[in-house]
Amino acid sequence: MSMRSPLRSRAGVRGAIATAGAALLALSLAACGGGAPAATEPVNLVDTGAELDEITVALPGSLANLYTGVEGGILNYYVASTVQEGLVGIDETGAVVPSLAESWETPDENTYVFQLRDDATFHDGAPVTPEDVVFSLQQAQDEVASPSLSWYLYNMSSVEVTGANEVTVTTAEPDQAFLKNLSTAGSAFITPQAHWEAVGGAVGTSESLLPGSGPYEVTEFQPDSHVTLVRNDNWWGGTPAVKQINIEFIPDENTRLLAAQKGDIDIAFNVPIGQADQWREIDGVRVENVNDLSYVGLLFDQNVAPFDDAKVREAIALAVDRQTIVDRLLRGNGEVATTIMTPESIESVVGADEARKMLAGVTQHEFNLDDARAALEESSVPEGFELELTFPNTGPQLGTAAQAIGESLGEIGIEVAVKEVPIETWLATIGDGEHGLSYMWYFSTTGDPAEVPAYLIGPDNPNGFVSDEAAALLSESNAAADPEERIDLILQLEELSATEVVNAPLWWGQALTSFTNRVGLADYSAYSFVGPWGAKLFAAEVAE
């Protein structure tokens, strides 16, 4: 596969922005059509072409470290993606596009040869060299230096400088998803080697900050307080419209809402679903929902009795009313998940409607309490049993859904104790040998269709599901060069998970982002915030 870079000049960003008004209108309409209860007036924004001196962005939690290799939460991705760059990027449709590499070739299925652009510089003015790229990828692969990134690169067998501006990466096994991992949606956050060595590897702290080559430079970072980003006037992609982005960490949702009502906040990430209506009521503020590539489902640990019994798993899957959860509890801010992979992950290949149709073709466990009771009666525990279902405090919507699930399960004789725990504790309960039923809540960043299924069905999955067939399907799909054939193989993997009830998908999540109407974001999609989103902001006004 080879891909030439489209010509991108300083006008490129502006050009993209010109279409933003129409795109935003479409998005607002789409949001309303998606069953959002509070019918907000669609806002038609136009780019004024002006610059904005500064905007304030509120994050719902703090970052402890800016380097995604040390802390790889979704908020870390949002911040790092507009500061650092990968070899490639992912556009609004999920397709791979050039970033620090202006083009690449794959002479064989295990080799990627990248030509770096020659106009990219780090924030201190030093050019981005192939050595920096090689060094960054090696550090990202190292599980001690970059614990939260290393998994993406487990398949990388070598990375070396092979020319004046050329880097060659080889993989151990063919993997169609590999290229996406070399973006800021995956694990490529190119950092200057000299700086890394000068700070002894302690990058991303309040002292060392996070040098990169992206459209914004970090000038200040104080955990539990703020990050300050200042525009990089030398960015190869053009000059962004916003001069300074003040990112404030405001963990308490009521404080955040009050600050927005007071007019202190221009953009707020992850508006809680329960507060969406209050945010929408703020004058001059719009809330936009977009599927965020997240998957929420139930995970059964087959190493814990009685979840080794497929009939028990089936009974639970049949007792969950996904449609009601999405309509009533999430108030339409989500979509019933028919599979583990999201429609967005295959949209760029088959289109949005066809994607949903294909995924719905996988065996479903439609809500039916009689069938659920019948399945439980055939199981090893016909008289029912008790279990504990924990949910992370950062996902209150998982908590309300857990209550509903617990109620349904109670009707068929399974008593559920729902418990809210800190996200770290929740993480530790998955596969702890005690919790047979857990929530799985996963944010895919690359949007590759195999990313989540591989984790939840493939080898070493947290479900204790052992299957040679699954492993074979996964490696076959990794190698499949034809995208449609690959989707078909992953669908077979999903079918296997569904018929054996390895997982019970619940919903695909949506991110609610609030914007004041003085700010617009061009090409807003599920992929926006794992790319150079700062450069896509523009000064807006509402068109009559």
Add this chain to the structure above:
Amino acid sequence: MLTTTPTPARQASRALARMIAVRVVGVVFILLVISLLTFGLMYLAPGDLVKNLLGNRPTSPEAVAAIREQYRLDDPFFVQYFTWLGNALQGDFGTSVRMQQPVTTVIGARVGLTVALCLLSFLIAAIVAIPLGIASAARAGSTIDRVSSSVTLIGLSAPTFALALLLLYLFAFFLPIFPIYGGGSGPLDTLYHLVLPAIILAAGLGAILMRMTRAAMIRELGSDAVSFARARGIAERDVRWIALRAAAIPIVTGAGLVLTFLVGGTIIVETIFALPGLGSLLQDSVLFKDIPVVQALTLVVAAVIAVIAIVVDLSYLALDPRVRTREFAR
């Protein structure tokens, strides 16, 4: 006593030094015990540092092994503890796993804000509550007594977060006098940002302090000394002063005690007001199992509490001649 008789002043200062030395040795011992306890609790607490580092992602056994090796998680408990202790005794408190920064830097960057917050709220509580307690005691059952009793009831029983939201709404949104969130930049701006959080912390604190003051004063106003003073025709103002001097020991003890309670209160207030202080740091570090930070922070807090206790004890010497005589006579 057999040889030269030291002057009373030298004798007193020697006694004082001995007393302080005994207390400091006690504190060091307590700190050691606390460090072992905290380490043990963190070791046993639910959660998994490796999972926190790797995130909710597929993992390879090699990656897990490498991280366990890096943080010496497979060492026996006492090896881990004594490694930590050995380093700590040499002044090396290690590196925060979560932030990848030296623990001393992490704590140093936040200690100022939390100390300022605690002092400010303590000052507000003391300045408001102690005079109010005295006034209430002097006119027990009067309107001022009843009103201030009701107010302290609210201060005692209102949950911090609810009070915080109410005051935020009233004084940062409805009447935009104070900022809603953040620690500000520069000393004056930070102080301005801390006023509202400090008032909220001071509410519970002041309520306890006011009640303690009132109770101590009522008791002293009914004492024989006060009755005699009144019988001698001493002005009521001066009588109250006598009573206050006698009531000072319970008031100071109470103030010292409630000051130590502040540490817990900062966690909630710092989260609500998005303040980068030690409370939020402690909470996040405990959840992440970032043991070096938790250890250092617990010791700092314990040491501060110990120092407050010593200062309170020493104040008895200044406040009460009877204590002074007894201590120095030993």
